[in-house]
Amino acid sequence: MGLKYIEEFRDADLAKTLITCIRQESQKPLRLMEVCGTHTMAIFRHGIRSVLPDSITLLSGPGCPVCVTAQKDIDAFVAFSRLENVIVTTFGDLMKVPGSGTTLARQKAAGSDVRIVYSVFDAVTIAKQNPEKQVVFCAVGFETTIPTIAAGILMAQAQDLDNFCIHSANKLTPPALAALMETDGVDIDGFILPGHVSVITGTDAYRPVFEAHHIPSVIAGFEPVDILQAVRMLVLQNETDRPALENAYTRAVTDQGNPKAKAVMHQVFTRCDAAWRGIGTIADSGMKLDSAYSRFDADTRFNLDLPEVPEPKGCTCGDILMGLKTPDACALYKRTCTPMTPVGPCMVSSEGACAAYYKYA
Numbered sequence: 001m002g003l004k005y006i007e008e009f010r011d012a013d014l015a016k017t018l019i020t021c022i023r024q025e026s027q028k029p030l031r032l033m034e035v036c037g038t039h040t041m042a043i044f045r046h047g048i049r050s051v052l053p054d055s056i057t058l059l060s061g062p063g064c065p066v067c068v069t070a071q072k073d074i075d076a077f078v079a080f081s082r083l084e085n086v087i088v089t090t091f092g093d094l095m096k097v098p099g100s101g102t103t104l105a106r107q108k109a110a111g112s113d114v115r116i117v118y119s120v121f122d123a124v125t126i127a128k129q130n131p132e133k134q135v136v137f138c139a140v141g142f143e144t145t146i147p148t149i150a151a152g153i154l155m156a157q158a159q160d161l162d163n164f165c166i167h168s169a170n171k172l173t174p175p176a177l178a179a180l181m182e183t184d185g186v187d188i189d190g191f192i193l194p195g196h197v198s199v200i201t202g203t204d205a206y207r208p209v210f211e212a213h214h215i216p217s218v219i220a221g222f223e224p225v226d227i228l229q230a231v232r233m234l235v236l237q238n239e240t241d242r243p244a245l246e247n248a249y250t251r252a253v254t255d256q257g258n259p260k261a262k263a264v265m266h267q268v269f270t271r272c273d274a275a276w277r278g279i280g281t282i283a284d285s286g287m288k289l290d291s292a293y294s295r296f297d298a299d300t301r302f303n304l305d306l307p308e309v310p311e312p313k314g315c316t317c318g319d320i321l322m323g324l325k326t327p328d329a330c331a332l333y334k335r336t337c338t339p340m341t342p343v344g345p346c347m348v349s350s351e352g353a354c355a356a357y358y359k360y361a
Contacts, residue, residue, distance in 0.1 A: 011225045018228040019051050026235045029055045031187055033323050035177065036194030037064035037351020038222055044360035046224045052231065059323035060353035062176050062276065063194055065141050066093045067321060067345045067352050070275035073140075073169040074099040075306050080136045080167065080298060081112040087130060088114045089123035090138040093349045096342060100309040120152030120166075127156065127164035136298045139166040143205075144196040146170045146287055147261035150268035153289070153296050165298040168288050171274055173197050174205050175285035179276075181213045186322055190216035190234035192227065195249050200265075202257025203247050210245040221249040268293055277345060278311060278318020317344035320353050327357040334358065 034040055040060045043049060049058055062068050078099045081088040088104065095105040095116065108114040113133075117123050120137055127135035139149050149166065156164040173194065180186050193206060198219045210217055216237035220230035230248050237243050247253050267290070274286025289297045311318070314332050319325040327333050327346065337343040339358060346354035 011223070015225050015228055018225065018232055022056070022228070022232050022235055023053050025232070025239060026053050026055055028189075028238055029057075030189045030235065030238055031057045031059055031323070032190045032192060032231065032234055033059040033061040033180075033188050034192040034227075035061040035063045035173065036192070036197065037067070037349065038196065039063065039192060039194065039220065039227065040353055040356050041351060042222050042224070043227060044356045046227075048224065048227055048231075056231065056235070059188070059326075060320065060356070061180070061191075061323060062279065062321040063142075063173075064321075064346070064349050064351040064353070065145070065171065066091075066097060066349035067317060068171060068176075068276045068279065069094075069097065069140050069169050069345065070277050071100055071309055071311060072275065072306055073167065075101075075309065076167050076299070076304060077104055077136075077138045078102055078107055079304050079306060080302065081107040081114050083134075083302065085133045086113070087126060087133050087135045088112070088138065089117045089126060089135060090114065091118075091140065092116045093351075094138055094140060096348045097345045098312065098342060098348075120149045121155065124152050124156050124159070124161065124164055127161050128159060131163060134163050134165070134301070137164070137166045139168045139170055141170055142173055142194075142197050143200045143265070146269060147200060147258075147265045150264045153268045153293055154264070156296060157293070162295075165296045165301050166289070167298040168269070168286070169274075170269065170287040171276065172271070172285050172287065173201070174209050175282050176276065176279075177206070177209045178212065179279070179282045179285070180322055181209070181215060183322060185324055188215065188323060189238055190218070192230045192234070193217055193219040195219060195221045195226075195252065198247075198249065198253045198257070200258050200261050203245065203253060203255045205257065206245055210243075214243045216243045217245045219247045219249045219253050221252065276321075278315070278321055312343050315344040317346045317354075320346055327354040328361070330354070
């Protein structure tokens with residue numbers, strides 16, 4: 001690809017200027033992590049790596065909600081699909097994620113009523129249309145998605161739907177960043193912070209992590225020039241030894257974020273410890289239903305007793321999500337683990353690092 005590929009960028013002249021500045025100003029070897037699956041795909045799709053100096057390494061972090069969903073949660077989704085008179089509703093990315101024994105896609109092929117939806121509101125509608133069946137929504141997402149799921153719960157409550165519930169595997173971004181910085185072996189010189197999540201959380205959500213670790217951090221949009229601008233800002237912070245928390249996506253992100261979205265999120269959900277696939281349990285990083293909405297908790301309604309299961313043998317999704325390895329360093333990559341026969345979730349999701357490497361690298 002290289003510089004010729006830049007001609008296809010919007011604002012190509014600005015992109016060229018940014019690339020020139022990065023090449024001139026970057027002297028130190030840097031390891032920069034994008035903490036958003038959409039950034040991961042944009043970086044590969046637009047050939048960002050190919051125009052940066054060799055001294056800059058871009059790492060994919062735990063920014064794909066499907067990728068960090070614990071295997072026990074996937075097993076729970078599968079278990080719900082095996083129950084009589086239950087309809088499981090899910091986003092499409094979850095269909096092929098392997099649990100400890102099978103996937104939702106295989107369950108659907110075997111006759112289970114598993115339906116792909118585009119939002120939680122579709123699931124609420126399905127529940128209203130099928131009063132004789134229980135409808136379970138697989139709630140997987142970060143701060144971008146959680147307010148919408150909360151609004152779906154409020155809709156179900158307003159319609160007095162007794163046959164709608166969710167299994168919450170929702171997660172929060174800042175605690176994961178803090179956990180990364182406290183993990184032995186993790187070597188990161190800067191974060192490219194997620195744009196979509198930050199629209200909801202605002203810049204202020206990252207201040208505790210920044211103040212604790214003083215790691216260069218920049219919120220970025222998703223156009224190539226947005227990402228290049230964030231990289232340049234991180235380069236300058238590192239070269240001048242002046243770490244900062246900066247917002248390069250001011251057209252969408254404010255310091256406070258979206259107060260209405262945060263209010264509905266915290267009305268319906270409360271923070272809890274959560275298991276991140278391949279990483280482990282991170283304190284206060286999950287969102288469970290508040291006790292006032294426990295009637296919509298699928299775990300309480302069905303009282304499943306699922307055993308703890310080990311991660312798939314040889315799968316290094318956890319190391320990849322923490323920037324300790326790249327997908328091509330995994331022994332299973334492109335061998336037993338492919339998009340058609342995935343072993344781990346990073347090869348399944350459209351935002352997964354392994355899927356991006358497989359498609360573009």
